[in-house]
Amino acid sequence: MRIGDLALVAGVNAQTIRFYERRGLLPSAARETNGYRWYDDASTSRLRFIRASQAAGLTLGEISSIIALRQTGETPCAHVTTLLAGKLETVRARQRELALLETELQHLIEASQSLDPADCPAGSVCQIIPQPQP
Template identity: 40%
Template sequence: MKINQLSKLTNVLSKTIRYYEDVGLLPKAARNSNGYREYSSSDVDNLIFIRRCRELQIPLGKIKILIQVQADSSSSCSEVDLLIEQQLENVRNTITELSLLEKTLNTLAKSCTNDIVGECEILKNLKQ
């Protein structure tokens, strides 16, 4: 199939598919006589895997590692476990930070009862 069909099957833009190939996340695509990229069903699987990882906010560099690890199906999957664990940690840390931020912003948003910039409590707070 051609790139546009792969795109539709996986819900990943053609542009992005080419980009993944460029950065070595996907193998160099086969080309047919006119130079167009030619894909098979295994490419669909690879791309869905990548998309799922991206949905989990796993960065491309780590997805690369996950792909490499799968190459040897008899190796230990401790690296996979660790990577997901770290990703979970990252997400939790970010949530904690953002929750603090939300508190601060919420307090700030409620602080201003005036209507004139010169008296704005928000701006005063920001100058703390």
């Protein structure tokens, strides 16, 4: 199939496919006699893998490392599990940070209910958000 067909099937644009080729994530496409790129089913499968991996939070560098393992004949399952476990820990850490931020925001909103805008000092931007002391 041509690049436009592959892009349609995979839900990306042709520029993305060319970019993945330049990065080595997709093998270079065969060329027709007229110079058009020609992609096989393996390219479709690879592109879907890349997109699913990105949806799981993997970077292009991490995806490249998985593909490289597969290309050497190794099964990358242990490597993928390690990468995904790292992503999960990152998500959990971010959730903890967001929970703290949620608490702080709720506290500020509650505190703002008892503040009178007329009491806001002239040199202050907004008394709801306290400025740290030097």
